Amino acid sequence: MSEQVTQRWQDFLATAQQRVARRDSLPIQGSLTHVAGLVLEASGIRTPVGAQCLVEAQGHTGVLAEVVGFSDRNAFLMPAGDIQGLSRGARVTPLMPFSPLVKLGDVPDIGPNAQAPDLGMLQLPLGNGLLGRVVDAQGLPMDGQGELLDVQVGVLDRKPLNAMDRTPVREPLDTGVASINALLTVGRGQRLGLFAGSGVGKSVLLGMMARYTQADVIVVGLIGERGREVKEFIEDILGEDGRARSVVVAAPADAPPLLRMQGAAYASAVAEYFRDQGKHVLLLMDSLSRYAMAQREIALAIGEPPATKGYPPSCFARLAQLVERSGNGLNGVGSVTAFYTVLSEGDDQQDPIADSARAILDGHIVLSRRLAESGHFPAIDIGASASRVMNNVVSRDHFELARQFRAIYSRYEQGRDLIQIGAYVSGSDPAMDKAIALNATMTQFLQQAMHTGVGFVDSVYGMANAMGHNVNAAAQGHQAQEFEHG
Numbered sequence: 001m002s003e004q005v006t007q008r009w010q011d012f013l014a015t016a017q018q019r020v021a022r023r024d025s026l027p028i029q030g031s032l033t034h035v036a037g038l039v040l041e042a043s044g045i046r047t048p049v050g051a052q053c054l055v056e057a058q059g060h061t062g063v064l065a066e067v068v069g070f071s072d073r074n075a076f077l078m079p080a081g082d083i084q085g086l087s088r089g090a091r092v093t094p095l096m097p098f099s100p101l102v103k104l105g106d107v108p109d110i111g112p113n114a115q116a117p118d119l120g121m122l123q124l125p126l127g128n129g130l131l132g133r134v135v136d137a138q139g140l141p142m143d144g145q146g147e148l149l150d151v152q153v154g155v156l157d158r159k160p161l162n163a164m165d166r167t168p169v170r171e172p173l174d175t176g177v178a179s180i181n182a183l184l185t186v187g188r189g190q191r192l193g194l195f196a197g198s199g200v201g202k203s204v205l206l207g208m209m210a211r212y213t214q215a216d217v218i219v220v221g222l223i224g225e226r227g228r229e230v231k232e233f234i235e236d237i238l239g240e241d242g243r244a245r246s247v248v249v250a251a252p253a254d255a256p257p258l259l260r261m262q263g264a265a266y267a268s269a270v271a272e273y274f275r276d277q278g279k280h281v282l283l284l285m286d287s288l289s290r291y292a293m294a295q296r297e298i299a300l301a302i303g304e305p306p307a308t309k310g311y312p313p314s315c316f317a318r319l320a321q322l323v324e325r326s327g328n329g330l331n332g333v334g335s336v337t338a339f340y341t342v343l344s345e346g347d348d349q350q351d352p353i354a355d356s357a358r359a360i361l362d363g364h365i366v367l368s369r370r371l372a373e374s375g376h377f378p379a380i381d382i383g384a385s386a387s388r389v390m391n392n393v394v395s396r397d398h399f400e401l402a403r404q405f406r407a408i409y410s411r412y413e414q415g416r417d418l419i420q421i422g423a424y425v426s427g428s429d430p431a432m433d434k435a436i437a438l439n440a441t442m443t444q445f446l447q448q449a450m451h452t453g454v455g456f457v458d459s460v461y462g463m464a465n466a467m468g469h470n471v472n473a474a475a476q477g478h479q480a481q482e483f484e485h486g
Contacts (some may be wrong), residue, residue, distance in 0.1 A: 009391035025067040032057075032090035033074065038256065039301045040065055040077040042092040050157070052122050053077060057090035064138075065092075066122070066364030069302045076302045078258040080138070103279060117171055117406070124266055127151035129465050130247040131217070132393050134234060136253040137263035141399040156265045158272060167328040169362070173337055174391040177211020177445045179380050183402050184365060187393040189335040195342045196367035196379075201312055203229065203451050204376045205367070206284045207237030209339065210246065212453035215282035217274045218246040219331050224290025226251040237450075257294035259319075264291045268325045274333035282337050285328055289343035292319060292353045306350070308352045315358050323360050340435035363387040376447055383410050398460060405463055409442055411435040442464045 030044030032055060045069050047053065047254060055077070056062040063079035063086070077092070124139035126452060130152035134143040141148060169187035196202045211219050218236070222230050230250045238246060247270050251263030263286060271283045285291075292315045299312040307313050326338035343356045358364050363386055371379035383406065391399055412435035419426040419436065426433060445466035448454060454462070 004344075006087050019457065028094050030075075032087075032088060032092055032094040033088060035083065035086065036080060037301055038083075038085070040079060040086075040092075041071075041074050042077055043074050045075055045092055046074065047094045050122070052095045054093045054095055055079070055083075055086060055090055056093070057086050060090070066262075068258075073120040078256070078298055078301075080164065080256055080258050080262070086288065093431050109318070118128040122262070123153040123155050125151035126154040126270060130270060131463040132244050132246070134248040134250060135251065135266075137255065137259040137266055139266065142250060147424055148349055154269065154273065155270045156262070156277065158269070158325075159320075161180055161327075161330060165330050167332040167335075168392070169389045170195055170392055172456065174212075174214045174437075176455070177208055178448055178459040179378065179382065180334040180365070180399075180460055181381055181407060181454065181456045184363065184380075184387040184461040185390045185394050185398075185402075186363075186387065187335065187389040189326075190362045190387070190389050191323055191338045191340070193340050193342050193354075193361040193364045194367070195344055195354055195358070195364055197344050200367045200369050200379050201377055202367060203237060203286065206286060206339065206341070207242070208237075208378070208448075208453070209451055210238055210284060213282050213337075214280075215337070216245070216279040216418035217271075218242065218282045218284065219267050219271045219274070220246055220248045221264055221283070221285040222248065222252070223251045223264050223285060223287060224251065224253050224255075224285060224294065225268075227254065253290070257297040260294035261291060261298070264322060268322060271324060271336045272479070275329045276327075276338050278334045280335050280337070283339070285338065285340045286469070287343055288319065288322075289351075289353050289355055291322065291343075292316075311352050315353075319353070319356055320360050323357075327391055357404040364388055376443070377450070378448060380446065382406060382415060382446065392451055401460070401463060401467070401469075405442065405467055406468065407440055408435050412439050438466065438468060442466075 013358050016480060028045060028047075030042045032040060033043050034041035042055075044245065046061070049067050051067045052067050053067065054062050055065050063081040063083055067077040067080045068078050068090060074171050119267065125135075125148050127150050129147075129148045132143060133145065133148065135148070136142050139148070167189065167201070170191045171188045172181075173186045173188045173190070176187055186192065194202055194205065205372040206220075210220065220233075222233065225233075230252055234243065234248055237246075247267075249263050249267040252261045252395065255263070267283065272283045273279045292311065295315045295318045296311050298315045300306065300310075304314060323338070323340065326336040328335045340357065340361065342354050344351055364369065365382040366381045367379045368380070368381040368384075371377075392454050394402075408431075411431055412419075415424055415429075415432050415435070422431065426436075445462050
């Protein structure tokens with residue numbers, strides 16, 4: 001027993017000595033040499049990209065900044081706060097990394113490959129204490145409910161998972177939205193894009209999925225949205241029930257571009273934390289376009305040349321890195337099902353960000369302004385939307401029924417103009433006649449009130465009934481199993 005106690009004390013002292021040895025004997029400080037727009041240029045510091053620094057001037061409280069690039073001997077920094085009051089020669093101090101207190105029983109890392117942590121690598125709170133809370137991109141509470149409890153700090157950027165170690169998407173996920181469940185079935189661990197212009201119901205649809213999706217934890221990232229919309233989404237759309245199992249990370253439009261990007265990374269890190277705990281997580285990020293715009297502001301400010309419609313190449317690389325963080329966990333442990341909204345400026349589906357996101361996501365749901373203007377909500381354009389994993393998560397009967405529904409609905413849309421002006425003659429096309437006869441019930445099925453949830457099985461029933469399949473109450477249970485399991 002005494003030998004074990006002695007060994008623990010020796011490990012404790014070794015760990016403490018190691019921590020002390022890693023510290024610099026003298027503080028490292030630089031000075032601010034140049035300010036151009038949002039970019040700060042400092043000399044005299046040697047820190048890696050991503051390191052956190054504190055910029056202080058006389059009479060100024062100081063502002064946090066992150067190293068985003070280098071030029072010769074100078075470092076480029078992006079501020080995370082207001083830079084008013086900073087002057088030439090302001091002190092720039094790299095921040096030390098978070099280092100927890102040494103505890104008795106810690107195993108020391110004193111091998112030949114032991115390395116000191118990078119200076120100032122950002123670490124933010126993670127843990128169960130975030131549930132039901134609203135925090136900003138720096139992990140600070142915004143809801144006025146006091147400090148965060150039951151949390152621990154963790155790094156934002158993690159080593160990407162090996163795709164071969166991920167569990168394939170094979171299990172359907174109930175979103176509570178009938179049209180998505182039936183026609184655009186989402187698989188647990190899938191990554192989908194929600195493509196829409198402004199004012200067509202993106203936030204309302206996200207709120208519906210937040211309330212009704214079968215998930216253990218919901219992480220909502222509000223990136224670059226209006227400050228008013230953040231409060232409305234939390235109080236009106238998300239509601240108390242949805243908020244109780246949710247974590248909201250808000251980085252409004254007036255936040256610096258660095259914080260907007262950091263907010264998206266933080267929301268992804270929170271989702272990864274709960275996934276590693278074995279939980280099924282729903283990640284809702286609004287929006288991916290604002291994230292790309294923030295990266296564009298930073299890249300152009302430090303001199304990166306624009307490539308496609310003003311977007312530098314780093315924007316598209318950042319998109320892929322962010323999206324790849326979601327998905328199923330290692331060896332079937334936990335999952336992150338992610339919905340990313342993508343703004344289509346002027347309803348242009350060929351916007352560079354929209355086109356790039358469509359290529360790296362596992363499906364896309366397009367919201368139509370024409371449908372929204374006609375009072376059709378959710379305004380999902382079934383013909384333009386697709387789920388790339390639907391055939392892997394539903395039965396053959398369900399998939400075939402959905403294919404028939406899309407074919408009939410598309411047939412009516414093709415002849416809509418002729419029908420409206422009375423140019424179509426009944427009986428000339430049997431397929432068109434069927435589409436006209438079923439259009440009213442099919443359109444009714446695709447519409448849903450925002451405070452009404454429809455389960456997966458009920459969604460399949462509704463689709464079958466809308467197509468004229470007589471599914472009576474006595475046979476519903478049996479047919480539901482056929483649709484769901486094949």
